[in-house]
Amino acid sequence: MAEIENNKPGNKQKKFAFKKKTTRVDLTPMVDLGFLLITFFVFTTSLATPTVMNMNMPYDKVPPSDMICQSCALTVLLDKDNVIRYYEGMPSANAIAGETNFSDKGIREIILQKRKAVQKLKGTADDFVLIIKPSDVSTFQNFVDVLDEVTINGVKHYYTTEIDKADNRYLSVKPY
Amino acid sequence: MGRAKLPRKSTNIDMTAMCDVAFLLLSFFIMATKQKPPEAVAVQTPTSVSAKVASDKAILVTLTKEGKCFLILGDDAKRKDVLNDLNKTKGLNLSPDEIAKLGKLPFIGVPLGQIKSVLALPELPPAEKLAGIPIVDSTNNEMVDWFRSITNAYAGGDQKELEERIVIKGDNSVKYPTFKAIKYALKKNDLFKFRIATNSETVEAGTELYNENKAKQQ
Numbered sequence: 601m602a603e604i605e606n607n608k609p610g611n612k613q614k615k616f617a618f619k620k621k622t623t624r625v626d627l628t629p630m631v632d633l634g635f636l637l638i639t640f641f642v643f644t645t646s647l648a649t650p651t652v653m654n655m656n657m658p659y660d661k662v663p664p665s666d667m668i669c670q671s672c673a674l675t676v677l678l679d680k681d682n683v684i685r686y687y688e689g690m691p692s693a694n695a696i697a698g699e700t701n702f703s704d705k706g707i708r709e710i711i712l713q714k715r716k717a718v719q720k721l722k723g724t725a726d727d728f729v730l731i732i733k734p735s736d737v738s739t740f741q742n743f744v745d746v747l748d749e750v751t752i753n754g755v756k757h758y759y760t761t762e763i764d765k766a767d768n769r770y771l772s773v774k775p776y
Numbered sequence: 777m778g779r780a781k782l783p784r785k786s787t788n789i790d791m792t793a794m795c796d797v798a799f800l801l802l803s804f805f806i807m808a809t810k811q812k813p814p815e816a817v818a819v820q821t822p823t824s825v826s827a828k829v830a831s832d833k834a835i836l837v838t839l840t841k842e843g844k845c846f847l848i849l850g851d852d853a854k855r856k857d858v859l860n861d862l863n864k865t866k867g868l869n870l871s872p873d874e875i876a877k878l879g880k881l882p883f884i885g886v887p888l889g890q891i892k893s894v895l896a897l898p899e900l901p902p903a904e905k906l907a908g909i910p911i912v913d914s915t916n917n918e919m920v921d922w923f924r925s926i927t928n929a930y931a932g933g934d935q936k937e938l939e940e941r942i943v944i945k946g947d948n949s950v951k952y953p954t955f956k957a958i959k960y961a962l963k964k965n966d967l968f969k970f971r972i973a974t975n976s977e978t979v980e981a982g983t984e985l986y987n988e989n990k991a992k993q994q
């Protein structure tokens with residue numbers, strides 16, 4: 601309350617005197633409400649800014665000029681139920697392959713390990729190429745998550761392409 | 777010696793001025809904040825570390841959980857050109873009035889063949905009842921036509937500007953083939969770069985990007 605009752609015994613009004621009512625309204629709750637609304641608006645608006653990420657597709661009208669080294673490539677296949685299957689180099693029976701997930705210890709570790717291996721082999725981690733192949737049973741979120749890992753781990757070269765026959769053996773739902 | 781008695785002052789504070797200030801600030805904040813960009817249907821977007829802000833004149837393609845596709849042409853200046861071009865190239869037989877009406881719709885979410893009949897309705901049915909723009913079948917991917925008209929309308933302008941405006945907003949659970957269909961439509965029109973709408977998340981400490989950002993700041 602913005603005012604403190606100041607009742608002194610001497611202030612007692614005479615009985616039967618006509619009480620004068622003041623027209624003053626206590627505005628304190630209204631001020632409270634005003635500032636509460638301000639706080640609310642300030643908080644909500646700063647959280648609602650939508651962001652976007654870049655997505656580049658390979659320009660495939662001309663055949664690619666430079667080949668990538670086989671041991672520099674890591675292929676990730678996005679399978680259903682948020683499972684990632686991956687293999688190094690070309691798809692073959694003896695390729696190092698495995699299964700992982702989208703957690704920090706999952707795909708990120710795999711990418712970093714491969715990156716280190718390429719660094720050791722070629723002297724620079726920039727030669728590392730990540731090939732992303734989303735299957736038809738994977739979700740949009742899976743795809744964005746992998747693209748995000750590309751940004752997070754500073755992968756210089758990556759591209760997205762479709763699953764082909766050679767990848768069949770790695771997937772749980774076989775497209776071919 | 778008796779102390780001089782101070783007159784008792786009332787502790788009454790006039791709150792009117794403070795109230796005025798509070799509401800003035802409130803109205804300022806409401807006016808100053810940008811309105812949320814229009815949304816065809818609410819979708820739960822994936823998160824990414826990207827901190828880029830979306831263009832406010834975005835050509836927004838929304839993909840819903842059910843795999844439906846909705847289009848919002850955010851640029852008021854070019855919207856009419858896009859619709860006129862589409863009307864001409866696809867032979868939709870829309871009158872200028874109907875095109876103006878189509879331009880005023882908050883979003884487009886019907887196959888090309890149904891546009892005329894939807895415009896004849898007294899009011900637009902809710903998004904859940906609309907069929908969405910057909911995309912998944914590659915022989916009948918109408919986003920190809922939409923993007924063709926969009927590129928035609930923006931022809932002669934800055935290609936990069938157009939690339940920055942194309943925003944794909946998909947729900948987390950959208951299956952990949954739906955997104956592939958949009959990529960196909962973009963590729964058909966020589967658009968190789970676009971944006972994906974995401975919610976921002978923080979970069980974890982210790983990662984490559986985190987170190988890079990830190991180095992930039994110093």
